[in-house]
Amino acid sequence: MKMEDMPLxxxxxxxxxxxxxxxxxxxxxxxxxxxxxxVHRAVKQGYFFLDETDxxxxxxxxxxxxxxxxxxxxxxxxxxxxxxxxxxxxxLIAASRFAPHLEKCLGMGRNSSRIANRRLATNNNMSKSESxxxxxxxxxxxxxxxxxxxKAKKRKSDKNQNSPRRPKxxxxxxxxxxxxxxxxxxxxxxxTGISYETLGPDEVRSLLTTQCGVISEHTKKMCTRSHRCxxxxxxxxxxxxxxxxxxxxxxxxxxxxxxxxxxxDIPDGQTLMSRLQWEDSPDISPSDxxxxxxxxxxxxSRRPKKKKRTSLGLNSGVVGGVVGGGGGVVGGGGGGGGGGGGG
Amino acid sequence: xxxxxxxxAAINQKLIEMGERERLKELLRAKLVECGWKDQLKAQCKDVxxxxxxxxxxxxxxxxxxxxxxxxxVPDSVKKELLQRIRAFLAQHAxx
Numbered sequence: 234m235k236m237e238d239m240p241l242x243x244x245x246x247x248x249x250x251x252x253x254x255x256x257x258x259x260x261x262x263x264x265x266x267x268x269x270x271x272v273h274r275a276v277k278q279g280y281f282f283l284d285e286t287d288x289x290x291x292x293x294x295x296x297x298x299x300x301x302x303x304x305x306x307x308x309x310x311x312x313x314x315x316x317x318x319x320x321x322x323x324x325l326i327a328a329s330r331f332a333p334h335l336e337k338c339l340g341m342g343r344n345s346s347r348i349a350n351r352r353l354a355t356n357n358n359m360s361k362s363e364s365x366x367x368x369x370x371x372x373x374x375x376x377x378x379x380x381x382x383x384k385a386k387k388r389k390s391d392k393n394q395n396s397p398r399r400p401k402x403x404x405x406x407x408x409x410x411x412x413x414x415x416x417x418x419x420x421x422x423x424x425t426g427i428s429y430e431t432l433g434p435d436e437v438r439s440l441l442t443t444q445c446g447v448i449s450e451h452t453k454k455m456c457t458r459s460h461r462c463x464x465x466x467x468x469x470x471x472x473x474x475x476x477x478x479x480x481x482x483x484x485x486x487x488x489x490x491x492x493x494x495x496x497x498d499i500p501d502g503q504t505l506m507s508r509l510q511w512e513d514s515p516d517i518s519p520s521d522x523x524x525x526x527x528x529x530x531x532x533x534s535r536r537p538k539k540k541k542r543t544s545l546g547l548n549s550g551v552v553g554g555v556v557g558g559g560g561g562v563v564g565g566g567g568g569g570g571g572g573g574g575g576g
Numbered sequence: 577x578x579x580x581x582x583x584x585a586a587i588n589q590k591l592i593e594m595g596e597r598e599r600l601k602e603l604l605r606a607k608l609v610e611c612g613w614k615d616q617l618k619a620q621c622k623d624v625x626x627x628x629x630x631x632x633x634x635x636x637x638x639x640x641x642x643x644x645x646x647x648x649x650v651p652d653s654v655k656k657e658l659l660q661r662i663r664a665f666l667a668q669h670a671x672x
Contacts, residue, residue, distance in 0.1 A: 249670075252584060253662045256591070258647075260604050260658065265646040267605075268614060269638040272621040276633060281625070 429455050429477055437477050446473050587670055596665055600658065607654045617646050 275281035285291065297306040316325040321338040336342035340349065429437055429448065440446060445456040447465040455473070456465055591597040608614055624641045625633050 248580065249663075249666065252587065253659055253666065255584070256588075256662050257655070257658055260597075260600055261647055261650060262643065263601060264604055264608060265617070265643045266639065268617055268646070269621070269635060269642055272618060272625075273633070273635045273638055276625055276630060281622075 434478065441474055441477065445470055446477075448473055448476075587666065590669055591665070594669070600661060603661070604654070604658055607657070608650065611651050611654060613646075613649055613651070613654075616649055617642060620645055 272281065296304050298304070299306075302308055312328045315328045317328055317331050318324070319326055319331070319334060319338055321335070326334045337345045337348065340346070429446075432440065440455065443459075445458045445460055445462040445465050447456045447462075447469040448454065449456060456462060458464070460470070588597075591600075620642050621638055624638060628637055
């Protein structure tokens with residue numbers, strides 16, 4: 234018995250230790266006895282040797298105790314370095330990558346459809362932008378500086394294709410953008426803004442009616458915020474519109490309602506719609522509705538949505554700022570849709 | 577000495593009354609199963625049975641053959657832990 238555990242020497246302690254050991258021995262004997270009874274009962278009842286009846290299978294399933302192998306005798310990463318031939322594309326793929334490769338190769342599984350859609354979108358995007366290039370003759374001079382960021386922007390838009398973070402305003406815009414709805418969403422990059430050179434003049438016009446559109450110095454992209462975005466002044470917006478659409482471009486919507494009064498009626502519905510569409514202008518509308526000038530036009534704004542379609546696009550930018558209180562008026566929703574189709 | 581035996585009896589009684597003995601027994605059993613002691617001892621029992629014959633083996637046979645081996649086969653760690661717990665109990669509850 235180990236006596237090293239005794240903290241102090243003395244008659245009491247030795248007796249105590251002896252006692253402790255005695256108690257321990259009793260406990261161990263109890264355990265042994267319990268086991269004996271258990272075994273004896275098993276023997277007499279006949280179930281003690283039940284797991285040893287079949288000598289053959291016992292040899293077969295004996296526990297293996299070799300290095301590099303588990304207790305069943307299997308090698309752990311036997312298939313890691315093997316290569317398998319894909320039945321579809323006949324390529325040799327590593328075993329651990331085989332399942333994901335098959336998923337994509339056969340076109341089944343969750344991710345493969347997503348990727349395929351994305352690829353389709355890129356192809357559409359590329360073919361569409363190539364046709365657009367010829368339209369923007371006046372921009373070709375500046376191609377060299379903007380060319381790089383066009384590629385970057387496309388990559389960014391690819392990323393946002395199938396992700397749930399697709400910009401919400403797309404849903405509203407779908408009516409407005411009419412024909413270009415297939416490619417427009419892919420160019421519409423919520424995060425970084427739009428590169429104007431890939432858009433046709435119609436699209437640029439329609440974009441400018443709803444957005445700030447000021448081209449940023451560093452990224453050369455159009456600002457996608459509302460007409461009242463605090464980063465850019467109206468002067469900048471006017472300049473951009475002049476630059477992009479030529480001298481015939483409409484004047485910028487101003488805060489004060491002292492603009493051409495004849496153009497008030499028609500685009501009202503559309504600009505209301507544009508006000509409504511833009512997600513980050515809810516804070517703007519209350520301030521606008523406070524202005525008395527805007528309030529007069531509210532009730533009139535429920536005009537028919539389909540007047541002169543061709544000019545709508547041009548003039549839509551005009552009164553955008555005026556009827557700022559459109560946040561409360563939901564009826565003008567259809568006006569923007571009609572106007573965008575013609576534009 | 578009767579004093580000694582009295583003391584022992586008192587302590588044993590206390591152990592049982594407070595349920596500590598049961599707890600210690602369960603703890604020991606669990607530890608012995610964990611460390612494989614039970615299987616080792618069962619193998620010993622098998623030998624004894626094969627020796628004495630399946631029909632005629634008695635409990636006494638098993639006990640006398642197996643218990644000393646059992647006592648010896650208890651791993652040191654288990655033994656230490658149990659001794660410690662008993663000592664702790666005595667330190668707490670024994671009045672000397």
